[in-house]
Amino acid sequence: MVDERTILLVLPILVLQIALMIFALVDLIKNPDPNGPKWMWAAIIVLLNIIGPILYFVIGRRNY
Amino acid sequence: MKQFSTLLLKEWRENLRNYKIFWIPVVFILLGVTEPLSNYYLPQILDAAGGLPDGAVIELPDPEPEQLLVAVMGQFQLIGMLVLVLAYMGSIAGERKNGTATLLYVRPLSFTSYFLSKWLMASLVALISVWAGFLAGYYYTAVLFSAVPFGEFLSFAATYSIWMVLVVTLVLFASAAMPNAGLAAGLTLAALLILQLVDSLFGSRWEWSPLKLPNYAASFLDIGPDVTALVWTLAISLACLIGLAALGIWLSKRNRAKTKV
Incomplete structure (x- = not known):
């Protein structure tokens, strides 16, 4: 296959x-101090390919 | 000069520690690789997605390698630019909020060094990302389809790099001008969107515009751009770049009063 x-x-x-x-x-x-609960971000990062980590870095990191 | 190298070291460490120097290029490489690969597997993907009657034969013409590289550029123009804008929206506006600015601004700080150190680091990350992404796309296109002449590819990527540096300068300018990172990103994206719309609607009336840089980059893969138009476009882009940087330096100095203590 x-x-x-x-x-x-x-x-x-x-x-x-x-x-x-x-x-x-x-x-x-x-x-x-991430922007939201840690377990939620962990799930997003692991479950959503490519988009998950990007979302975390852009929104979840609170770098502003 | 000493101040500039110190600030540049600070920026370098910051980009290293928040992984920007790793994850942004990875995103661009993924964008560059996905385009040729999904084109290569398109028949199988269509097959697996179903909806076609049994025995239907799908015959697709092989896409031209040039088209694939231009498609990769299209991805960079959309997702790549969004990622860069969102990653660097807070470089100055964010520092006013998170306390870094209070540590910096109480010292006799040269705002030229301050702005330019950020600009150099962000441009470096953008350039590494664009080149890594294009090279990955070039390689996959060459392996799966056929190779674009390397010289044409180099002029294409180099012209597009100048556009990306211009975008980074615009983000930093917006970050210096705006009170917070969200507004900086909003201003940058709105400006890019409106200007691109205007250029695509009325752009046939003029040939010299920094917004045409991606078009000229793409035309290197085709028949090659009009040299005079390209030279004037490059000159105007450089002027825009210097103007935006100068305004950014001035605004970052003026807006230091907005720092949250």
Whole structure:
């Protein structure tokens, strides 16, 4: 079904997505005062691919 | 000069610690990769999504690699620009609120160094993101379809970079001018939207406008832009950049009184 070529092509995207997720989660754990409950942001980051971490960094980080 | 390098170090650390220097390029790379990849798998995606009668044969013409790079640019123009604007909306307005400004402004601070250190760091992140994204898109297009001549690609990405630096300058100017980060982002996005609308409606009447930079960038992949028009556009863009930066420096100095203590 899924051939090797497809896996090789999609692998970088997967790695980048996971990297993005890890950046966001590490930041969330260190963040003393996120904009909303921590568990909610953790769920958003893990469940929404790509968009979740971006949402956290833009809205959840309270960097303004 | 010493002050500038100190402030630049502060900006560098800040961008490192809030992961901006990592996550913004990652977003751009994902945008750059997704476009050629989803085009490549379009037949399978259509197949899996269903709705087609059994035995229907989908034959799609291979997209031109140039079209794919222009589509990547379209993504940058929408999502990429939004991400950059939202990431840097608070660079000056936010510091007035979160207390960093009180620590900075009580010292004999050169606002030129202050503004330019922020501008340099934000532009650097924007440039890294744009180039990483375009290179990823270029690579995937070359592997899956065919390669665009590298020289054309370089002129395309370089012209587009200038537009992104201009956008970053506009965000920082808005951040200096506005009382809070939300309004800064609103002003930037409204300005970009209205100007782009005006340029697309009446733009055929003039050839020299910084808003045409993305169009000229895209035309490098095609027949190449009109050289005089491009040179004048670049000159006007540079003038806009210097003007916005000068206004931003002046406004950040004037608005220091708005700092929340």
